Amino acid sequence: MRFHFKTDYDHDIRLFPDWWNFSLYAALLAVMVALPFVISSFYLGEVTNVLIWAIAGLGLMMLTGQTGQVSLGHSAFMAMGCYTCVILMEAGVPFVAAFVLCGIITGVIGALIAIPALKLHGVYLAIATLALAILADDIIVILSPWTGGVNGKFAPDLMIFGYEINRWVNPGAWYYMALVVVLVVTLIYRNILRSPLGRAFAAVRDSEISAQAMGVDIARTKTMAFGISCAITGLGGALMGLFAGAFNNETFNFLLAIQLLMMIVIGGLGFIHGAFLGAIVVAFLPQGLSILTDQMGRGFNIPGLEMGVFGLLLIAFIIFEPHGLYGRWLKLRIWLELFPFARRDLFRRQKSYLKTERLR
């Protein structure tokens, strides 16, 4: 077990608590950078897919994990990010600028939508956002002069400063692009968490009433959370559409939003690691299942098997490990660090029933 002897406030402010921790993440980054030289282009594509899911998941995590607002409508913002990016590129905006702009535009529109929606709490907010996700499909069809409607759109060629990035020609470049976006988004996420805004998010999540008593503007904070969340998810959506190469109104249907929510619950709500672990599960489970059913023979190839397994996984996690995969790992790590002194009830928390919710 490591003890941190802190001699400076910066020990708590900086991103990595110690050199050991820093070197672990540095090693992980080195592995990620080396990956295109090690694995085949098929698996590289799968890893790129994981990274894209992780970006979209980080967006929803900001809203649901940090601010405690459930959204089942984030597929709509993925679509918005994707269509905005491609429409901007078709209008002649260079890819890098279009990509950043699509995030900002999605964020602003998300924040505007949030202003009325955030008067709703809990399950009502979930239903309102679900309606948004279902509506998005129709809106894309109605706006077919811009969106291509049912026929959809093809992703244009991606050029970064004169260098072409094509999934089939140079998958390594695509992978590095996704990796850079992941790194930037994760850094922004961490920075928000260690500044007043991130603490305001946690305050709104845990007790709105006392957040107000501390001077946190609930409506403004929720709107900011929604905006930042939608911006990040929009970036994820843009990458997903561009990576797929073609997309139409059904690419970003509401099942995607539900998958996104399942992903962060399975990964671990409120943890950055949770978004990545969840993304690994979501991206690799279909492949794993198809490999498995291939081996078992045709009889096991049931339609809808994938969604069924997802559902079962989600239920299992909510019942047995509400903190998700990352929460399970944290417990395992403490168990190992304390070995053999860990007790069975180490993580049992006393429930607090005294809450001033009646003031709502």
Added chain:
Amino acid sequence: MSLLELNNVTLKFGGVTAVNDLTMSVEEGQVYALVGPNGAGKSTVFNMISRFYRPAAGSITFDGHDLLKLKSHEVPQLGIARTFQNIELFDRATVLQNLLVGRHRLRRTTLVEEMFFVGRARAQEREHRLAVEEVIDFLDLQPYRNQMIAGLPYGVRKVVELARALSTKPRLLLLDEPASGLSVEETQDMRWWIDDIRRQMGITVLMVEHDMGLVSKVCDRVLALDGGKKLAEGTPAEVQSHPKVIEAYLGTGAISKTANAKGERV
């Protein structure tokens, strides 16, 4: 002019008059207590000052500002901090993070500065941390600094709530039952802290408290409420011996029987 003034404040919930034509004023530097039986309207007064409830009639002013014009998140900007009767901490955050939320009203960074942690962000974090450390030292919270609220015992949570309120650098501190559920030793600590908050920090304190022992030791003025109405106001001794107060707590006819009962509790 008093620091906090309530003039003819009335609040009704449906047919129930929770606070009825209440007038009171708290002077700067005082420790002022509201006492009264359960349901007397004490916490309702607090919730009106924090603007969770809007009174049907009357006015509330703080240092010349009309509080009724403000939204509840704007009240702390004037320097009013509060604690809650049923602890309202941010459970899934550490003690340190809870106290830093108390500094929220003093932040100066913009969204972009926070997102990229550039400009004033780092200096501001250090500054907030220093201020919070002073509160931690004052209330002896050092052992709990990095612990999650969810695992802390009740007595410590109570102190963390006080610490979070102090972190906002208030001029007026509203304490809703600071000693409820505390042991004898913890109540003693609370007493010294309230004394120090007034003397060293120069913060005015308005509190709701049932423990008359604590009230008589720390308070300058006491106001007794029952059924939303003011029964008596004055020094702790005056209020405790006031016939209407004894009647409210013990019922009619109790005055003659307990004429000389001036113990710790009314």
